[in-house]
Amino acid sequence: MSANSAASDPAHDPAGGTASDPVNGPVSGPVLVLVGPPGSGKSTVGRLAADHLGVSFRDFDDDMQAEHGKEAGELVVDFGRERFQELEHELLVRVLPEHHGVLALGGGTPTAPGVPELLKPFHVVFLDVDLDHLLRREGLLPLHPWLMPNPRAQLRQLLSDRRPVYAAVADATVPTSGREPADILNDVLASLEPST
Ligand SMILES: Nc1ncnc2c1ncn2[C@@H]1O[C@H](COP(=O)(O)OP(=O)(O)O)[C@@H](O)[C@H]1O
Numbered sequence: 001m002s003a004n005s006a007a008s009d010p011a012h013d014p015a016g017g018t019a020s021d022p023v024n025g026p027v028s029g030p031v032l033v034l035v036g037p038p039g040s041g042k043s044t045v046g047r048l049a050a051d052h053l054g055v056s057f058r059d060f061d062d063d064m065q066a067e068h069g070k071e072a073g074e075l076v077v078d079f080g081r082e083r084f085q086e087l088e089h090e091l092l093v094r095v096l097p098e099h100h101g102v103l104a105l106g107g108g109t110p111t112a113p114g115v116p117e118l119l120k121p122f123h124v125v126f127l128d129v130d131l132d133h134l135l136r137r138e139g140l141l142p143l144h145p146w147l148m149p150n151p152r153a154q155l156r157q158l159l160s161d162r163r164p165v166y167a168a169v170a171d172a173t174v175p176t177s178g179r180e181p182a183d184i185l186n187d188v189l190a191s192l193e194p195s196t
């Protein structure tokens, strides 16, 4: 079964479903939302977290691809960043209430106007990574054509612009540089436990 078909079945989300918003009260949506730069491991760790929690996993880049017919990275190039972000906001409004498992956002999604407000009721974890480790991760360039022609300079700027945004929307920050996904997963799961 694909991640998306599992996601639409509430039976796959026994642990998930409702967060609390100070203004609106209980809000239906994901148990866990992962944010962070492209290549930080949102999709990798998100899948592991969903397996561990026994809930479904959903990758917002896949939702964008299913909705608009191309990989998210190509959509950025085709539509331009501003329109792409409007489309992300539009789709996220629909996806949040219908998905009760783990949701990995696109790297730029939290910087889309209006998105931080949408995320407020949910448990958000920022997967942080430094530039050198990021550049060593596989598959970065084919998936992110908008990083050309100078990926190192683009990513350096991106990290400096976005880190404050990721930190502001997140309930917890987990460093990932030089760490294995299983180790990162432990910190992500620990952030879900109520503090005493
Ligand atoms: N902790 C890690 N250490 C090394 N490589 C990783 C780690 N997490 C993810 N990767 C690799 O980096 C690439 C990007 O991971 P991915 O989960 O797709 O990131 P994101 O969804 O944040 O863009 C993949 O090739 C993945 O296997």
Ligand SMILES: O=C(O)C1=C[C@@H](OP(=O)(O)O)[C@@H](O)[C@H](O)C1
Pocket (backbone or CB within 6 Å): 036, 037, 038, 039, 042, 043, 061, 072, 073, 074, 076, 105, 106, 107, 108, 109, 143, 144
């Ligand atoms: O950081 C970004 O601006 C983007 C990150 C990508 O997602 P991942 O972070 O999952 O690779 C994808 O949404 C698109 O290419 C734009």
Ligand SMILES: [Mg+2]
Pocket (backbone or CB within 6 Å): 042, 043, 059, 061, 104, 105, 106
């Ligand atoms: Mg991803």
